[in-house]
Amino acid sequence: MASRQIPLDLPHVESRERADFLSGTANEAALSLIDAWPDWPARAIAVVGPPGSGKSHLAALFAERSGAATVTASALDLADLPGLVARGAVVVEDLGNAPIPEGALFHLLNLATEHRVCVLVTSRQVPATLAEALATRDLVSRLRAMPAVTLGRPDDALLAAVAVKLFADRQITPDEALLSFLLTRVDRSIGAIRDVVGELDREALARKRPLTRALASELLRGRTEAQDGDDDTLSDRSATT
Template structure:
């Protein structure tokens, strides 16, 4: 085996601008919602999807357009709510990850209506499902009534585009052989793809080897994710995806 070196897990830039958002069938409704602000179906809207589906990127686009601060749901404090909504817009991220601050969230939803502000809530769970876990009946009722826009599972074309972007964020230009091998053999989610790209980058640095199809195959075998019978990703238009 070739020489290994310590691979430092340095942070990598993950651009969340509107221009860097990759549209597809899975996220077109959510992107249309963000682009349509302030003409929303309600003052408060929930954006729901699995980890890595683009919720935070869309929230960042909305925050840039509206001037909204972004606050983790678990950090909401009832005393801080008036100041948070004072600018007319707010993003509350990851509702349902950790304990729901019921008093603060109920106060926030009331103020949003009173002040005709805009509130974007992101969550991996449907608000109606979260409502079943709450002690505050009025808050549960509000959550059940929230307009919801969902992000679906990414299709092959979107996954391919995301793969190119994830590599580009690490200053890597993957060749078509690597992408064609990798995409049919990894978890079909953006979060899973992100993990594999990070692992490949670390292994390439540690082994002082360029990122190739062979290195990807070795890594997936070690992870127990190799599927030699997977169909190659023939026909995916890799050359059509731009990262600049």
């Protein structure tokens, strides 16, 4: 039986420098927005996309360029707003991932307008959609009017470049056979590529084997079989209830 060890769950920090941002047709509009600061069409603009699509990397680039303060949307507090606005720009991350502090967000947008400060919002949904569930009428109006740049689905070239970078962050240089195999079998999203790279790296370390196409095939086949088994179990439970 092949030797297996439990790999240390050490964090792999992804660099968020400008040189590490991989651009393509899916994100060029959002990157152009960051580069255009402070010449924006509105004081507050949202960058929208699914998990792992690059929103936080873009937010980090904006913060570096503008000196912006960064805060998670759910952590917004009225007492902190003057200090945030005093930085000259603000990043509000993950709007809609948790309950929205409506009063604090509304006052932040007001202060941004008053002091001519730009606010970059990241979200999985366009602000106009989030507004539908809110009670603060003036905030609803603000979110409905907020421009949004949506990150599109990555093309083959961008997915391949992202995969190479994610492997490089883990000190792995993938060969062409491994890359081609993964890109034809993983969901076509940056988040899915990130997940599978991490999973393959952990399993390769645990099995003390180099990460090759053959190992990737074995691991992904096992994952698919496990998922199919879970689906069968759920179906059996549904049939007996």
